Amino acid sequence: MAAADTPQPQPVLAPVRANDRLFSLDVVRGLAVLGILAVNAMSFAWPHVVSSNPPLQPGFDAGAAQGWQIMHVFFQDKMRTLFSMLFGASIFLIGGERSDKARGRLLRSRLFWLAIFGLIHGLAFWYGDILLLYAWTGVFVMLVRSWSARRLLIVGVAVNVICSALYVGLISMLAVAPPEALAGAMKSMGWIDDPAKLQEMIAPFRGDALSVTLHLMQQWLGVAPFLLVIFLPATAALMMIGMGLFKAGFLAGRSPAWIYALSVALGAGALWLIWRESAAVIAADFPFLETGRKTANTFLAPLVSLAYASALILLARFGLKLILYPLASAGRMAFTNYLTQTLIMTTIFYGGRGLGWYGQIGWPEMWMVIGAVWAAQLIWSPLWLSVFRMGPLEWGWRCLTYRRMVPIRRAAA
Numbered sequence: 001m002a003a004a005d006t007p008q009p010q011p012v013l014a015p016v017r018a019n020d021r022l023f024s025l026d027v028v029r030g031l032a033v034l035g036i037l038a039v040n041a042m043s044f045a046w047p048h049v050v051s052s053n054p055p056l057q058p059g060f061d062a063g064a065a066q067g068w069q070i071m072h073v074f075f076q077d078k079m080r081t082l083f084s085m086l087f088g089a090s091i092f093l094i095g096g097e098r099s100d101k102a103r104g105r106l107l108r109s110r111l112f113w114l115a116i117f118g119l120i121h122g123l124a125f126w127y128g129d130i131l132l133l134y135a136w137t138g139v140f141v142m143l144v145r146s147w148s149a150r151r152l153l154i155v156g157v158a159v160n161v162i163c164s165a166l167y168v169g170l171i172s173m174l175a176v177a178p179p180e181a182l183a184g185a186m187k188s189m190g191w192i193d194d195p196a197k198l199q200e201m202i203a204p205f206r207g208d209a210l211s212v213t214l215h216l217m218q219q220w221l222g223v224a225p226f227l228l229v230i231f232l233p234a235t236a237a238l239m240m241i242g243m244g245l246f247k248a249g250f251l252a253g254r255s256p257a258w259i260y261a262l263s264v265a266l267g268a269g270a271l272w273l274i275w276r277e278s279a280a281v282i283a284a285d286f287p288f289l290e291t292g293r294k295t296a297n298t299f300l301a302p303l304v305s306l307a308y309a310s311a312l313i314l315l316a317r318f319g320l321k322l323i324l325y326p327l328a329s330a331g332r333m334a335f336t337n338y339l340t341q342t343l344i345m346t347t348i349f350y351g352g353r354g355l356g357w358y359g360q361i362g363w364p365e366m367w368m369v370i371g372a373v374w375a376a377q378l379i380w381s382p383l384w385l386s387v388f389r390m391g392p393l394e395w396g397w398r399c400l401t402y403r404r405m406v407p408i409r410r411a412a413a
Contacts, residue, residue, distance in 0.1 A: 021332070023316055024253030027324050028309045029086050030331030030381075034374050035079035037341050038071050041366050043128050044345035046359055047201040052190045055286050056198055059362055065282045067363025072294075073275050077301035080130075082309065084235050085242025087134050089251050091142050092243050098146040106401065107142055111135045113400040117339075117393075124213060126342045127220040133227050133235060140232070141239045152244030159237035164298045171293040191288055202359035209352030241302070253313045260310035267307020270300035329381035336391030337377050344373055386410075 042051055050057050054068050095107030118132030144152065174185050192198065204215040245251045250259070277296040284290060316324055330337055347354035348369065361369070384391065388408050390398070395408045 022252055023321060023324075023328055024309075024313050025086065025089065025251060026328040026331040027312045027316060028082060028251070028331065029334045030327035030329070031308055031312060032079050032082040032086060033330060033334040033337045033341075034327075034377065035075045036083065036338070037345075037373055038075040038370050039079055040128060040341070041071075041345065041370050042363075044126065044342075045349045045357065045361060045366065047198065049190045049192050049198065049201065053193060053286060053288075053291070056193060056195070057362055058195070064363040067367055069275075069278045069282060070367075071363075072278050072297065073271060074304075077297055078305045078308065081238055081302050081305040083130075084134075084238035085245065085251070085305070087138070088141060088239030088242030088244075089246035091138055091239065092145045092246060095142055095145055098143075104142075107138075109403070110397075110401045111138045111142070113397055114138075117397070121339060121342065122220040122224060123217050125216070125339075125346060127216055127223050129220070129224075130227075132224065133231055136228050137232055137235045137239060141236050141243070144240065145243065147240075147244075149244045149247035152240045152247065156237045156240030156244060159233055160241065160302065161299075163234040163237060168293055168295050168298055171289060175289055186288055189292060191292075199359075205349070205358040206351040206356060212350050212352050238302070245306075251309065253317065257314065257317065260314050263303075263310035264307045264314070267304045267310070270296075270303040270307070274300060274304070326378040326382050329385050330377050332385060333377075333381045333391030333394060335397060336393040337381065339393055340377070341373060344376075345369075 046057065054060060054065070057064065091107065094103065094110055096103040098104065112135070115132055115135035118129050118135055121131055122129035144155075147155075174182050177185070205212055207215075242251065249255050273296045277294065281287070281290050281294075312324065312327075321328075349358045350356065351358060381391075387410060388395075389410055390408060392408075395406065398406050
């Protein structure tokens with residue numbers, strides 16, 4: 001047999017080494033995983049109707065309104081956008097081009113096990129799980145991973161704008177809807193203004209561990225189909241944008257500094273408009289249509305997300321990596337930190353699992369809880385990574401994905 005005909009050994013696929021990781025992706029992911037807690041916190045501590053109608057919360061005063069405004073302006077939709085964009089970039093990083101069959105199989109395995117983690121998380125711990133949605137959406141987005149950056153960005157931005165316009169348009173149409181149609185829409189969107197009904201919704205989360213878990217399962221089974229269908233197009237659009245931005249060099253930290261500076265400026269303008277919108281909603285005492293529509297935030301949140309990413313990339317580029325290292329470490333352990341947030345918050349708030357504070361604290365106190373969790377994760381992430389290559393749940397996910405034990409201790413790497 002000729003030498004040219006000798007079969008060549010196939011490279012063994014393995015997780016990316018610590019030295020080969022992109023700092024820009026890790027530090028942005030760190031911001032996203034910490035910031036998502038600020039958005040989810042009230043959904044751990046109160047029924048979701050409080051998120052739709054904040055004044056329904058007992059004792060909701062000016063301080064609580066300000067706490068809500070900080071969350072809404074700086075975090076709501078921005079962290080989900082960042083997470084989705086980064087996940088889109090990871091689909092290409094793991095799966096490569098569609099012609100690479102080995103990496104394609106690896107990507108499908110990764111998405112399958114993410115879906116399993118999402119099922120467990122949603123059924124047993126928290127109905128607001130997003131992992132299953134990401135795994136499901138990834139099945140579709142992986143089909144376009146060989147598109148050019150330009151095509152990904154054009155299609156992703158177009159779909160995102162269409163989804164935003166449909167949402168805002170449908171809410172706006174309710175202003176001229178018949179009373180019965182408006183009432184039905186308010187109910188379907190989780191809007192109530194009856195304190196007695198709120199207390200009925202709180203009671204199941206103050207039971208024993210088994211009853212609380214069974215109630216969570218029931219809630220997740222009601223929410224999951226809606227998420228997997230309604231949120232699919234918008235999530236896929238953001239993933240395509242993230243993949244396109246990575247291919248273009250933006251998320252990899254390779255774009256010119258002026259592009260990042262322009263992004264920061266645009267994001268600052270968007271934040272100002274979102275702040276004004278939220279202030280008007282507070283001044284009007286959270287009317288249903290204005291609270292649900294949030295036009296500026298719906299359309300401009302991606303600009304704020306990109307501004308956050310740009311600011312972090314610029315800080316890293318100009319020599320502040322050491323200061324950002326704890327945040328980047330939190331990003332390297334994003335999977336562990338995301339699920340650990342659930343464990344901490346459900347232990348604090350759910351009955352039968354810990355303190356049982358469900359339905360008891362408002363925004364000023366909640367920001368103290370959020371800050372404590374942030375501090376803990378910014379401390380334990382670099383400490384853990386000083387000994388290990390990756391977070392414990394990242395390690396488990398990779399072992400399942402690669403179908404073998406991968407090294408976790410730094411000494412064994």
